[in-house]
Amino acid sequence: MKIEINRNANIPINQQIYENIADRIRSGALSEGEHLPSVRSLAKQLGISLLTVVRVYDLLEEKDLIERVQGKGTFVKNKLLIDATERNVKNNFDWQLSVLDYLPRTQFGAHYGSFENCIQFSVAAICPSLLPNRYLEREIHSTLKKNPNILSSYGPAQGDEELRKTMCKYLRKHNLYINHQDILVTNGTQQGIDLVAKTFIGPGDVVAMEAPTYPAAIDTFRARGATIVPLPMDNDGIRIDHLQRVCEIYKPKLIYTIPNFQNPTGIVLSRKRREQLLMLAQENQIIIVEDDPWSEMFFDKKPPTPIKGLDTNGFVIYLKGLSKTLVPGCRIGLLAANGTLFNRLVASKVNTDLGSPLLTQKAILPLFHSKRMEDHMEKLRFALNLRKDKVVKLLNSHMPDGVHWIVPTGGLNIWLSVPSEWNTNHLLIECKKENIFFLPGSACFSGEPEKHHLRLNFTYLPDNELEMGILKFCKITKKFLSSNRQFRHSSIN
Amino acid sequence: MKIEINRNANIPINQQIYENIADRIRSGALSEGEHLPSVRSLAKQLGISLLTVVRVYDLLEEKDLIERVQGKGTFVKNKLLIDATERNVKNNFDWQLSVLDYLPRTQFGAHYGSFENCIQFSVAAICPSLLPNRYLEREIHSTLKKNPNILSSYGPAQGDEELRKTMCKYLRKHNLYINHQDILVTNGTQQGIDLVAKTFIGPGDVVAMEAPTYPAAIDTFRARGATIVPLPMDNDGIRIDHLQRVCEIYKPKLIYTIPNFQNPTGIVLSRKRREQLLMLAQENQIIIVEDDPWSEMFFDKKPPTPIKGLDTNGFVIYLKGLSKTLVPGCRIGLLAANGTLFNRLVASKVNTDLGSPLLTQKAILPLFHSKRMEDHMEKLRFALNLRKDKVVKLLNSHMPDGVHWIVPTGGLNIWLSVPSEWNTNHLLIECKKENIFFLPGSACFSGEPEKHHLRLNFTYLPDNELEMGILKFCKITKKFLSSNRQFRHSSIN
Numbered sequence: 001m002k003i004e005i006n007r008n009a010n011i012p013i014n015q016q017i018y019e020n021i022a023d024r025i026r027s028g029a030l031s032e033g034e035h036l037p038s039v040r041s042l043a044k045q046l047g048i049s050l051l052t053v054v055r056v057y058d059l060l061e062e063k064d065l066i067e068r069v070q071g072k073g074t075f076v077k078n079k080l081l082i083d084a085t086e087r088n089v090k091n092n093f094d095w096q097l098s099v100l101d102y103l104p105r106t107q108f109g110a111h112y113g114s115f116e117n118c119i120q121f122s123v124a125a126i127c128p129s130l131l132p133n134r135y136l137e138r139e140i141h142s143t144l145k146k147n148p149n150i151l152s153s154y155g156p157a158q159g160d161e162e163l164r165k166t167m168c169k170y171l172r173k174h175n176l177y178i179n180h181q182d183i184l185v186t187n188g189t190q191q192g193i194d195l196v197a198k199t200f201i202g203p204g205d206v207v208a209m210e211a212p213t214y215p216a217a218i219d220t221f222r223a224r225g226a227t228i229v230p231l232p233m234d235n236d237g238i239r240i241d242h243l244q245r246v247c248e249i250y251k252p253k254l255i256y257t258i259p260n261f262q263n264p265t266g267i268v269l270s271r272k273r274r275e276q277l278l279m280l281a282q283e284n285q286i287i288i289v290e291d292d293p294w295s296e297m298f299f300d301k302k303p304p305t306p307i308k309g310l311d312t313n314g315f316v317i318y319l320k321g322l323s324k325t326l327v328p329g330c331r332i333g334l335l336a337a338n339g340t341l342f343n344r345l346v347a348s349k350v351n352t353d354l355g356s357p358l359l360t361q362k363a364i365l366p367l368f369h370s371k372r373m374e375d376h377m378e379k380l381r382f383a384l385n386l387r388k389d390k391v392v393k394l395l396n397s398h399m400p401d402g403v404h405w406i407v408p409t410g411g412l413n414i415w416l417s418v419p420s421e422w423n424t425n426h427l428l429i430e431c432k433k434e435n436i437f438f439l440p441g442s443a444c445f446s447g448e449p450e451k452h453h454l455r456l457n458f459t460y461l462p463d464n465e466l467e468m469g470i471l472k473f474c475k476i477t478k479k480f481l482s483s484n485r486q487f488r489h490s491s492i493n
Numbered sequence: 494m495k496i497e498i499n500r501n502a503n504i505p506i507n508q509q510i511y512e513n514i515a516d517r518i519r520s521g522a523l524s525e526g527e528h529l530p531s532v533r534s535l536a537k538q539l540g541i542s543l544l545t546v547v548r549v550y551d552l553l554e555e556k557d558l559i560e561r562v563q564g565k566g567t568f569v570k571n572k573l574l575i576d577a578t579e580r581n582v583k584n585n586f587d588w589q590l591s592v593l594d595y596l597p598r599t600q601f602g603a604h605y606g607s608f609e610n611c612i613q614f615s616v617a618a619i620c621p622s623l624l625p626n627r628y629l630e631r632e633i634h635s636t637l638k639k640n641p642n643i644l645s646s647y648g649p650a651q652g653d654e655e656l657r658k659t660m661c662k663y664l665r666k667h668n669l670y671i672n673h674q675d676i677l678v679t680n681g682t683q684q685g686i687d688l689v690a691k692t693f694i695g696p697g698d699v700v701a702m703e704a705p706t707y708p709a710a711i712d713t714f715r716a717r718g719a720t721i722v723p724l725p726m727d728n729d730g731i732r733i734d735h736l737q738r739v740c741e742i743y744k745p746k747l748i749y750t751i752p753n754f755q756n757p758t759g760i761v762l763s764r765k766r767r768e769q770l771l772m773l774a775q776e777n778q779i780i781i782v783e784d785d786p787w788s789e790m791f792f793d794k795k796p797p798t799p800i801k802g803l804d805t806n807g808f809v810i811y812l813k814g815l816s817k818t819l820v821p822g823c824r825i826g827l828l829a830a831n832g833t834l835f836n837r838l839v840a841s842k843v844n845t846d847l848g849s850p851l852l853t854q855k856a857i858l859p860l861f862h863s864k865r866m867e868d869h870m871e872k873l874r875f876a877l878n879l880r881k882d883k884v885v886k887l888l889n890s891h892m893p894d895g896v897h898w899i900v901p902t903g904g905l906n907i908w909l910s911v912p913s914e915w916n917t918n919h920l921l922i923e924c925k926k927e928n929i930f931f932l933p934g935s936a937c938f939s940g941e942p943e944k945h946h947l948r949l950n951f952t953y954l955p956d957n958e959l960e961m962g963i964l965k966f967c968k969i970t971k972k973f974l975s976s977n978r979q980f981r982h983s984s985i986n
Contacts, residue, residue, distance in 0.1 A: 095806065133644045151626045344522075353679075
């Protein structure tokens with residue numbers, strides 16, 4: 001267990017250590033029943049006082065995350081309520097337990113499970129039947145037939161030039177004027193986030209992000225030893241008054257935001273806030289990472305110009321997911337940035353994997369060159385909007401009182417809240433018994449999680465299973481909320 | 494400029510700082526003419542004495558890497574000999590210069606250039622005409638036609654199960670018995686190295702690796718703040734007596750090795766040494782990373798059993814490159830490991846990119862299922878061996894006295910040395926004038942580089958260009974070595 005302490009951050013050291021250990025326990029990096037270091041040895045390892053460690057362990061115990069056994073030591077608490085199959089039982093390599101790692105949190109990994117044979121509300125993906133597979137299959141055939149050497153070629157580390165040029169044109173339609181020299185092709189936007197984190201963030205750096213936000217982004221920045229400062233939102237997105245104070249107190253190096261149909265809440269950052277956010281970043285010399293996975297999927301009106309579209313001084317690193325709404329099997333994302341920030345990210349990409357596969361880059365090209373693209377996006381918007389309406393209607397009719405949700409104006413998810421004394425991690429256990437999966441809200445918070453939310457994807461399940469799935473989910477939720485009070489204030493994290 | 498100091502390493506702090514700055518200058522991360530911090534401010538930033546910084550700057554000046562200008566400060570030295578086009582002239586984003594990064598070295602990135610329209614001896618790749626593109630193109634067509642949903646599906650983050658099962662069978666032929674549950678699919682072995690580094694290595698950790706070695710591996714471990722300890726080799730690979738001392742003095746956390754046709758030297762680690770290496774790792778609880786990019790390409794006899802094949806206690810993380818000899822356009826690699834080391838690497842893969850594209854994983858499958866695979870490998874071995882013979886013959890006839898090389902018994906490269914008073918970085922400048930590229934040996938060393946070597950790839954150039962290319966290269970080398978002595982002891986790094 002390697003714990004990074006940032007002595008310059010305006011966050012108390014005991015809180016930093018508490019969050020680090022709590023994150024590991026919650027995400028399963030520390031397994032149930034695992035031995036924790038003694039107070040004395042942890043204090044020595046971290047160069048802190050015994051009292052600080054005692055306080056941390058007291059808090060962990062209070063939060064029901066650990067237990068102390070007289071004469072034996074301190075252990076990660078065994079929670080019988082957690083499904084035994086989730087635990088990693090295989091372990092014949094004892095020496096490995098002492099190998100320290102730099103992986104404080106993998107919340108998203110814990111929920112990134114199987115896509116098959118279940119009622120899948122957990123992944124933010126789109127039903128395969130809604131995507132242009134047949135068309136693309138034929139186009140890939142003709143592309144490879146014309147130029148089979150695509151299979152035997154490494155593309156440039158920065159990405160295929162033809163793809164980057166095509167993307168410039170595509171982005172122009174979304175009010176983004178970017179040179180193909182300033183585009184880097186990534187393996188999905190997740191790699192874009194990882195590249196930014198590994199290049200610019202390390203222990204001692206503060207990252208501000210919406211709370212709640214995309215769990216794998218938290219995981220990635222935390223793995224770099226960053227301190228995360230949460231940014232509360234209202235209906236227009238990040239509250240700028242709050243961000244202003246955050247800038248003054250914590251001096252963040254980077255702000256990570258999902259301005260369009262935010263993941264998980266669905267909130268859109270208003271045009272005015274985008275301008276204010278950029279101005280604050282400029283004043284305080286903060287890098288903005290603008291993650292844009294599904295802005296094309298608006299149900300009402302197109303979202304405002306991307307922040308990158310307003311950026312003239314290279315403050316914004318823009319990440320565009322391409323494959324989610326088109327070809328998930330290709331895992332293509334784009335990163336757009338300027339100046340030395342961009343050059344350093346390209347160098348990092350070389351260190352990371354020498355460049356994305358040429359096959360997947362060439363595979364997605366035909367769609368962008370054809371008129372079919374706009375048609376597809378139009379149809380997809382329509383289909384997702386119908387699904388959203390259907391699901392909201394079902395929730396209205398079948399969810400018990402006290403359950404609330406934000407009706408999304410775009411994107412792939414609905415953010416639901418149950419009364420605050422209930423814990424959706426516990427609801428998830430009940431759902432899994434019926435083969436239903438969703439993303440528990442706790443995974444979407446960086447520090448002390450709010451536990452009474454959940455993210456419900458409505459776009460992945462086949463059309464004919466959607467209604468049945470939602471009805472089942474409502475039924476379980478109803479039963480759960482009317483169940484014995486023993487499950488309230490639950491200890492499951 | 495972010496400099497990581499490891500106060501626990503047995504390497505003097507001034508040497509650590511010197512190497513960090515020298516690496517940045519050599520790999521272009523610090524550009525020529527760039528301002529370095531003053532002695533006072535660097536000392537303050539790093540919490541070290543003024544005298545230490547003065548010593549570092551003295552050494553950097555002695556090595557001709559920096560220059561001090563009275564009344565103005567300290568600058569990265571301008572070297573007129575370096576090709577002006579290589580410099581990054583574009584820079585309108587001044588504020589970005591003060592953004593610290595975690596990218597101390599990108600030597601490989603500096604040489605990972607274009608593959609097109611040049612005499613390319615720099616990349617370790619295989620000529621497209623030698624790869625089974627036509628066959629694979631047809632197979633991909635039939636795979637996608639049968640199952641177009643491959644395009645719209647995310648595979649599991651660990652990698653497609655069908656591919657992992659197929660790989661188990663393939664590895665078995667190479668004396669490796671691994672479960673498909675213990676295999677992770679990566680974007681080439683480069684990502685495997687990066688995953689290991691980001692999961693287990695951080696500032697304060699020591700990594701031992703062959704000297705010289707694969708430059709992008711050095712870059713990746715250095716980017717994690719690791720201290721690199723070089724391991725000298727003889728004809729049988731890593732010298733175990735030396736490694737033993739390294740283990741005692743530096744207590745490395747990880748040993749990175751390329752046992753088969755080592756990159757860049759072509760040396761094979763003997764069976765006996767493999768056993769000794771593993772035993773040393775076990776005694777000292779050191780992780781071994783065994784990188785195996787091209788063991789199938791033996792010209793004489795099959796290399797010994799992989800170290801992973803001898804490993805019963807989960808000490809070895811095995812990285813297998815698959816695409817280089819088959820389908821570079823797919824960028825597929827495998828990582829095999831056991832126990833919690835493996836589980837943590839899978840969690841890291843999720844944080845990094847949520848998994849490799851399904852399309853490329855499904856694309857390479859048909860070849861492994863067909864008899865064609867063995868035929869292809871057999872033919873490829875034969876073709877590369879012929880090329881090697883041809884190139885060695887040409888070098889014998891046309892290289893001037895004093896130039897030596899190791900005749901490889903497999904792999905894709907020849908390691909050449911010129912007399913030690915010459916610098917191959919300078920030879921590279923001469924070669925580039927004729928559009929010839931090779932990898933300068935200096936990139937392959939982690940600390941103070943030996944400058945009189947180079948890596949010559951003999952497998953990428955089309956057959957009909959190979960002879961002409963080598964002859965041109967010999968001619969330039971001859972002229973270079975007979976040129977004015979001013980270029981000896983050259984300052985170009």
